[in-house]
Amino acid sequence: MEYLKIENLRKTFGGVVAVDNVSFDVEQGTLLGIIGPNGSGKTTTVNLITGFLKPDSGKVLFKGRDIAGLRASKITNLGIGRTFQMVKPFYRLPAFKNLVVPLFSPRVKRMGGHYGEKDTLALDILEDIGFERDSAVPYKPASILPHGYLKRLEMARVIALQSELIVFDELYSGLTLAEVASISPMIEKLIETGKTIIMVEHRLKELFKIAHKIVVLDQGKKIAEGSPREIMKQPSVKKAYLGVEL
């Protein structure tokens, strides 16, 4: 039984077919990268898997159970966590209080993570992810944090939720090379601890270093699938990205 299996997923917006019969699967404990040019349906696919959109047809089988069309909060509580491309924290709350919200979720209660002080728990998670505990950073309002910290705050949420399948939607966008270099090891560490990861990414170089498998989308269709090495050689992928056959 596959861990996560996407079967013939399809979603249209009016006359536009955003995701067109896409199928792929993810093995437990691996990192799947989803790439493709702008408008190829990557984020829509993520939204369909995580319940933020309902598919027109097709199945999302998570550990054998069809979760397509369930509420997003329900899917989150089943163990699929996600981050957003546009970072929008809870602006009026301090950074560490942003993590107190997911700590109220039924999933965290079930996993036993609610024992102990929520603030301490939130600060522990933030420290692991690069917020210096003794500095003022975790206590600052989220509205004044720099972009790099906001991305980490997004990551911190799925860690607080103890999600087993994590979907990162363009985590690296807008980050400097140094920031990417500090976040990549964290992702590798997540895989080592048994998490499964799906990354939607434009920064191919950084993604190919850590991904086990790549799925390429173009205009809503899957045009290629394979290891990073195989994908790099595919002429169809180059065509999709550059618009010309090389």
Added chain:
Amino acid sequence: MSTERRRERIDRPIKAVTDDIFCLSSMREIAYLVIPRILPIVGLLLLGFLVPTYWRKVIVITFIMGMMALSWDFMASCGLTSLGQALFFAIGAYSSAAVNHYLGLPIYLSIPLGTLIGAIISTACIYPALGLRGIYFSMVTLIIPLMLMRVVETTGILGGTEGITGLTHFPGMFITTTISMAALWATFFGLRRLIDSDYGHIFVALKDNDRAVEASGLSIRWFKVQAIFIGSAICCFCGAFMTHYYMSVGMSAFAVDLSIFPIAASVVGGMGTLAGPLLGAIILGPLSEALRTFGSFRVVIYAALLGTFIVTLPEGLFPYLARKYQQIERWVEAPGGISED
């Protein structure tokens, strides 16, 4: 060459170490922190019990309107911008009137029951609209009270156009004032405590980014239901209270004024601060009464004052006063000011 000057703002050198512990070294510093907290409580006590009888009635109404404003501000902080607080007010008013008139229950039961039943009915009324955001949600809250008002008028239920009269009155003015003031403070401190608690942060988060709340494994619909229930329960209490205060209830309970006043008070006082809407209500309530001598022209003066206020102080009175109190402002020469050549 002219010297460039700029205004410098410096925080006053008293800092709270945490939310709970203050490091204080003199009576002056203690006074600095305590006075703004004691002043409104003492002020309202004096206002409530020492003014002449006629103005006492105005003050009681002001207290109730203050609660309506607090309720509106709380709901707005949760991202539920309502244009129909009158709906909740009227449902509370009719519930307690019905309980008192048809079932004959005494006043100390009809007000709590009216509040509870009213809050349940209000939440049920708004529930279908909870999937909407922003202006769409606001529109629905504006429509429902207008619709229900016509339902009462045309079907004649709950007294129809005549309303329900002859309800039990409060035993005396002292008790009326005490109850309204106690309820106002309970609402204010209760809501403030809720917003500052970890659980209350979920409500704050609802407005900032509801998708992230959903991605945190929490159902936004369920938390919006809770927010509506809390907000409408406050307004229902107001409705129930005013019904017994006037000894009658009629279609005027649905009046648009009741929806507008909380918004005006919040805008004047400063939205999202809780203390602001309270301050706004305490200014606007008596002001509206004082302008009564101008007859129908009072609306013009009232509106002009309101407009001027909003344009000149868009942040609201309370944030402005708080800033003036907590910071020292002075003009300093800007080093290396911009030269004119």
